[in-house]
Amino acid sequence: MDRMEELGFRSETDRQIFREAAAPVELSPFGLHSGMFVPTLERQGTPEQSRKWVPLGKSFKMIGTYAQTELGHGTFIRGLETTATFDPETQEFILDSPTLSSIKYWPGNVAKTVNHCLVMAQLYTQGKCHGTHLFLVQVRNMEDHTIMPGLEIGDIGPKLGFDGVDNGFMRFNKYRIPRMNMLMRYAKVLENGDYIKPKNAKLTYGAMVMIRVFIVMDAFKTLSRAAVIAVRYSAVRRQSELRPGGEEAQVMDYQTQQYKLFPLLATSYAFLLAAEGMSQIYAKISSDIERGNLEDMPQLHALACGLKAFCTWVACEGIEVCRMSCGGHGYSHASGIPKIYANIVGACTYEGENTVMMLQTARYLSKCYIRGQRGESLPELIQYLTTDLNVKSTLGEDCSFESLVAAYSHRAARMVAVACKLQQTNKKKGMAGHDAWNKSTVPFIAATKAHCHLFIVRNFVTILSQKKIDPATHNVLSQLCTLYAVYGIVENMGEFMQDGYFNQDQVSILNRKVLALLEDIRPNAVALVDAFDYPDHLLQSCLGRYDGQVYEALYEYSKSSPLNNTDIHSSYYNYIRPMMQKRSESKNISAKL
Numbered sequence: 001m002d003r004m005e006e007l008g009f010r011s012e013t014d015r016q017i018f019r020e021a022a023a024p025v026e027l028s029p030f031g032l033h034s035g036m037f038v039p040t041l042e043r044q045g046t047p048e049q050s051r052k053w054v055p056l057g058k059s060f061k062m063i064g065t066y067a068q069t070e071l072g073h074g075t076f077i078r079g080l081e082t083t084a085t086f087d088p089e090t091q092e093f094i095l096d097s098p099t100l101s102s103i104k105y106w107p108g109n110v111a112k113t114v115n116h117c118l119v120m121a122q123l124y125t126q127g128k129c130h131g132t133h134l135f136l137v138q139v140r141n142m143e144d145h146t147i148m149p150g151l152e153i154g155d156i157g158p159k160l161g162f163d164g165v166d167n168g169f170m171r172f173n174k175y176r177i178p179r180m181n182m183l184m185r186y187a188k189v190l191e192n193g194d195y196i197k198p199k200n201a202k203l204t205y206g207a208m209v210m211i212r213v214f215i216v217m218d219a220f221k222t223l224s225r226a227a228v229i230a231v232r233y234s235a236v237r238r239q240s241e242l243r244p245g246g247e248e249a250q251v252m253d254y255q256t257q258q259y260k261l262f263p264l265l266a267t268s269y270a271f272l273l274a275a276e277g278m279s280q281i282y283a284k285i286s287s288d289i290e291r292g293n294l295e296d297m298p299q300l301h302a303l304a305c306g307l308k309a310f311c312t313w314v315a316c317e318g319i320e321v322c323r324m325s326c327g328g329h330g331y332s333h334a335s336g337i338p339k340i341y342a343n344i345v346g347a348c349t350y351e352g353e354n355t356v357m358m359l360q361t362a363r364y365l366s367k368c369y370i371r372g373q374r375g376e377s378l379p380e381l382i383q384y385l386t387t388d389l390n391v392k393s394t395l396g397e398d399c400s401f402e403s404l405v406a407a408y409s410h411r412a413a414r415m416v417a418v419a420c421k422l423q424q425t426n427k428k429k430g431m432a433g434h435d436a437w438n439k440s441t442v443p444f445i446a447a448t449k450a451h452c453h454l455f456i457v458r459n460f461v462t463i464l465s466q467k468k469i470d471p472a473t474h475n476v477l478s479q480l481c482t483l484y485a486v487y488g489i490v491e492n493m494g495e496f497m498q499d500g501y502f503n504q505d506q507v508s509i510l511n512r513k514v515l516a517l518l519e520d521i522r523p524n525a526v527a528l529v530d531a532f533d534y535p536d537h538l539l540q541s542c543l544g545r546y547d548g549q550v551y552e553a554l555y556e557y558s559k560s561s562p563l564n565n566t567d568i569h570s571s572y573y574n575y576i577r578p579m580m581q582k583r584s585e586s587k588n589i590s591a592k593l
């Protein structure tokens, strides 16, 4: 914090970059404070509350987190059980954990780090429940950091990753906070206990939408780092003979290695552009919302949910492919890849479990499909739903951007239509609405993935057609964009071909194209990962270091293993030697081994 002040880092972007550089492997224990707690105070507090609390948060005089999930509920926010009951006598809210399942469980940095929390609780006033709202709660003494009376707080124990974050549990026992500690930008409780409801109850969910948008960028960062490590290592690693009797080949010259890594390299670029596009859409719509215009809130919610789920799923699968493409050394922490995976794979769960998020987007697509069928106007990103599904592909040898975007639009429109028709058929069979929905959610998930895939392909193509880029760079980026799109078709051919959209010749063109693009990209592969400009300090990888001195680095890394601090480990004296002595004294074993 002090160092950032000394360096004059004012913008949140610069501060985030500094924090990542300062904590390259483990997540910062203040990530939630800066990334969720302070922004939520800014966006969900009244102007007066923001003026009071945001400076304290930004100067770390108050350190906080976001405490919503409970032992019994994470996904279903309306089912949260923590209560906040207004006491007009004392002008206070009484926070309580009425059941075991209501104990807050998972909130990051709650265990040992923070002294405040934004707590999501069911608001009760004048005997009526008004749903979940956010409350600023002091949880530790500001003088000595001891836990405030009326609270039980602790760490939840070891996890798959996130080792830098002390995820904790927190139990309230009739814990009182001032009335003015409810974030009241959108909903209010007056001194007499009257409840003023918000324009839209989901405004309280705004912090989660914001983080989902951030997570799309995290998916790019983590996948691209793993790709840098794997591609650089594949240029250095020589193994086996490509030409009989010749020198051992760079593993990057094996077509299979290229097919593993180059589409992930293309995906990294596609996700960077998608994350930037998502952030621009978020900035525009969230500023509309702050001015009271909630018209595009459903579209923002649907896009943030879908891209967060799609990009984290793809990134995690891709990081695993990068690890495995590095052979045994990829499995070592020396590669840096296991930590990358362990710290991002949680993103498929936190900030909205991915399946649940996809279903939120699916619900939005279902409603848009019906509006489209009625001839109503649709938001630009959804207009493809009215695509004429009788049209066949015009794709030729060149695999033009236009034919690729048309293919993705057709696939998504067809799959959304299939899911919606199943939902409608279920209803016609007499199913209740919720059953008709539930019994069509598997095809809806597939359709929503196609919807997200289309967004990313179209976004990549749009940027290449709009941005002024020098011809050489434009050519390489066009190769990556084409590879991302063609690879996506080849890997999901059934979904593109189910209605005969492509003919057999076009399928052959696509299969040839994806292999040809691997050869096109091979000469620039290392330059394309170097272009991300990740310093070695950030990658923390013996395999992905810029100078390629992999074996020297691995040897030095191994020598630093704590097990090498002594030649003979205490386990020899404690277990191995006694065991061997016992056996050597045994009658039924020959002394001569």
Ligand SMILES: CCCCCCC/C=C/C(=O)SCCNC(=O)CCNC(=O)[C@H](O)C(C)(C)COP(=O)(O)OP(=O)(O)OC[C@H]1O[C@@H](n2cnc3c(N)ncnc32)[C@H](O)[C@@H]1OP(=O)(O)O
Binding pocket: 031, 032, 035, 036, 066, 068, 069, 074, 075, 076, 077, 078, 108, 202, 203, 205, 206, 208, 209, 211, 214, 297, 298, 301, 349, 350, 351, 352, 353, 356, 360, 363, 364
């Ligand atoms: C820098 C930070 C690093 C991050 C580190 C990790 C930190 C992790 C933190 C956390 O995990 S915090 C906890 C996160 N928890 C969640 O995300 C919970 C996920 N669940 C939900 O968001 C909601 O329960 C739900 C799934 C959206 C369902 O909400 P609800 O049951 O209230 O609504 P529905 O009945 O499904 O829908 C009604 C209606 O509301 C619309 N809607 C729902 N949410 C939003 C929203 N956020 N914005 C706008 N609109 C929303 C929904 O689309 C429906 O609309 P209609 O279809 O009726 O038009």
Ligand SMILES: Cc1cc2nc3c(=O)[nH]c(=O)nc-3n(C[C@H](O)[C@H](O)[C@H](O)COP(=O)(O)OP(=O)(O)OC[C@H]3O[C@@H](n4cnc5c(N)ncnc54)[C@H](O)[C@@H]3O)c2cc1C
Binding pocket: 032, 065, 066, 067, 068, 069, 072, 073, 074, 075, 076, 105, 106, 107, 108, 162, 167, 346, 349, 350, 351, 352, 353, 355, 356, 359
């Ligand atoms: C690393 C990490 C950090 C976290 N940090 C925080 C934090 O700082 N603050 C905080 O408040 N929380 C935090 N969480 C908690 C996180 O937000 C929840 O775990 C997440 O929202 C998922 O909810 P859940 O655990 O209840 O999963 P569940 O919803 O119980 O998921 C179990 C299964 O049920 C399925 N399911 C649930 N509902 C539906 C449905 N409607 N339709 C179909 N399938 C469904 C899911 O798809 C999933 O397969 C964190 C979690 C992790 C892993």
